[in-house]
Amino acid sequence: MKAAIYNRVSKDEQFREGYSIESQKEHCISFTKSQKWLVYDTYVEEGVSAKNLNRPAIQALIADAKEHKFEVVVFYKLDRLVRSVRDLDDLLKLFDENNIAIRSVTEPFDTTTAIGRFLITLVAAIAQWERETISERVVVNMTKKAMLGERNGGKPPFGYEYINGELVIKEEEARFVRDIFRLYNNGKGMRTIALFLNQFGIKKDIRTIGKMLDNPVYTGKLRWGNNSKLDVIVSEDIKHPTIIDEDIFNLTQQYRKLRTVEGKKATSPFHFSGVLRCARCGSALSGYTKKSRGSKHYICIAKKNSGTCDLPMFTEKALTTEFFLNLSADDPERFFQLSQEDLKAHPIEQQDQSLKIDELKKELAAIKTRKKTWLMALGNQVISQEEYLEMTQEDTKKETILSEELNNVVEDYSPLDYESVISLLNNISDMWESANDFEKKSFINELFETITVDIPSEYKRAPGKSPSVIIERFKLK
Template sequence: MIVKADGTPIGKIRAALYTRVSTERQSQEGYSLEAQHDQLIAYTNDNKMQIFKIYTDPGVSAKNLKRPGVQELIRDLKAGMFDCVIVHKLDRLTRNISDLYGLVELVNEKNVKLISLSEQIDTSNPMGRMFVYLLGIFAQMFRENLGEEVTKGMKKRAEKGLHNITVDLYGYERQDNGDLIVKEEEAKWVRWMFERYAAGDGSPKIAKSLNRQGIRRNKGSKWDHSKVMLSLGNKHYCGQVHNKFKKDDEAIVRQGTHEPIIDPELFNRVQVIMERKREGLISQNSYDYVFGGIVKCAKCGYTYTGLTDKRTPSHARHYACGGKARAGICDQGGISEKKLANLIFKTTFAKGEEYTRKHVPSKQNDEEAEIRKAIRESEARRERWQMAYGDGNMPYEDFSKRMQAEMLMITEIEKKLSTIPKQVVSHLSSEAAVKMINDMKENWDLFEQRTKKDIMQSIFQRIVIRKDGDIWRIDEIVWA
């Protein structure tokens, strides 16, 4: 519509009319398309408007906006083709409160009036704008309630062992009924990822190898470090479902109804390796260096770094003190990998039981156990208070004070919990670790580097070495 400088219109208002009925029966017995059409035409004539176009959707439900007529109306609205939209009743446009609010927002954005004859709504006047405001409140309530209901439904599914995946998970095809069916062509690469990681390959190396071989993720995207790590931690692959709906919620883990791709033993082994890498207890360096990351200098505390002497035909490997090589603060010399392995074999055979008694951490941390017990007791108290308040047996003021004091207490003890060093959990007992090392001594030179590192880094958390004159010795061994 063309307007003057003061905003008054020049010429007639261009009106878009919209009509809809959902079934043939409605068109015959209800307020038919013809009746809607006649009423809208009469309104435009009475108000001296120019009809731009009549949009209609005969026999179509208003559950959403996926209708040819209303989609065409929206396209022309965005293009600024008319000045107002007129309907017989708002539910002709949509019965979905969220969709309706979105339409009203679009109408306001384009400075177009929305007129509903039955509700006597005109968004160009104060009452019409008040309606839009109220509509926004109801739309917000609708969205929040819908979110809560969806979460409730997802929790019930999770508790029954049913997944909440809404798109295809690599290795599976999601059926129309929600079932996950193994896609063997993808599943073999899922198994390959787990096997390579368990064998020592890092996630970047796995991603690069997949991309080089032309293996792509869903929708053709390439693999990277983060996508590989997400796959390796996904419990769906070992036949479980895992859901956590809020940050502070306890995760719901159940045995799923779908077929697993990964054996639980392999899955758990990969999780242990991932956790130990996160804690810095396994070297993430190349498998060229069997003792990378776990050998420390007794004098300066720095880690010994693996090096290769490429001047020798065998490319002999040795380890140099980081405090000497990088920081220049230590005088400890280097040690060859072969000599270091023999030193470990000799020491564990002679002093295995001594190191077992001295260095293996206790399985129970008393302080941590007490804190976790206090947290559990607090949760139980809060649950009882909530039930009492809900049943009307506790005044709100009393309930509020107790909950506030309890949460302050929980905050403090959780801070204290975070300061307690984490214990390293091993799948080997210290006695078994000593026996394993000694049993392997005779065949050590026959193993590949990868196998040697797997063994050493799964058994040892830290080996502290010292050189006195020409003699090397081990000051401390900490089992993994």
């Protein structure tokens, strides 16, 4: 009779309970010899949990069982094989279909009788309960550590290394972390960043780069629970040196949110795309780069797609010149004449909106405090994980609704009155000169809903001659 021997140990069981692979193997081989069975093969899994059957060795054993390569499976103890009643049931059905018996070295199971099958199922249920209890304890302890600002182990983030259990900057990687944030904040896409890193032999895909850009660990903070059902914990206690300044990180998060919402409209290299409208046909204008000159132009999409509009193509340089002429602080009246909103005659009443914003912020703060209290109760083992989820479920729903309402109110809360416009006109020139493409693009799209443009009627197309631009009117957001 051929026997398949299965041995397994998780990462901590060898030290906690003495379930070493060698010890299991010796017991199983001795047992097999005592039964005068031949050992077909030994299936070993080291450092692997038995939470499911998605394990390389157990899958190899299942495949060989289906091909009838052995008649009995030998293991040291049932919880080495499975820790789930469902998984045990699936294996028993598979073994029965292929006339394969199972034998535990330390437990007297006889799966040929009803009582034997009941007892083995009962033992599997106890093993499952034990695994879930251990899992709950681990979650509680890890939550408590995170709340105290301590790391829960794991691989150090790119840019750091562990020295004596502490995160320390690894400069040969940290300089690329700074490059990632710098390139992203300068308007580069994640695919471009991935190609940049690849030139230096650093393999990072777009998803990984996105996670790095969102990770507050680079500002010296600690985050835990980001991929779990529990609330994310971000410790404000600085426990390790920073690679990225918090202002830079916050700016990155603003850009991340904007790019998620606006997509290509917010990230294209054309500063005015998305807001320009043709005065002749009402169509939008799209950006176009002349590769021979490397210059940026705008063209009416009605002309581009169907030739039904006669608005000549013009350069972004010409549009920018006219734009600043109309945004001059020396002549603010020109700005108001072109605006489709009379800001001087219609000052915005903001008091009610301000009070509403304060009220919503107070409600959100109260929910945050309440959820933190429940989290502390979880960390102190006063309540279970299930109780915590149940108690915070309603608060989480309400928090989502209030946050959405607050965002809507803030969007409608426009501080752009007459005095604000004058201040804007005084500072726009300096801001524009120092801003990158992405910041210029963001400014235009956040301030203007539409800018309607035309070309002087006397313009005659000629080689090397680019038309000037007329801004007829614009609408503020």
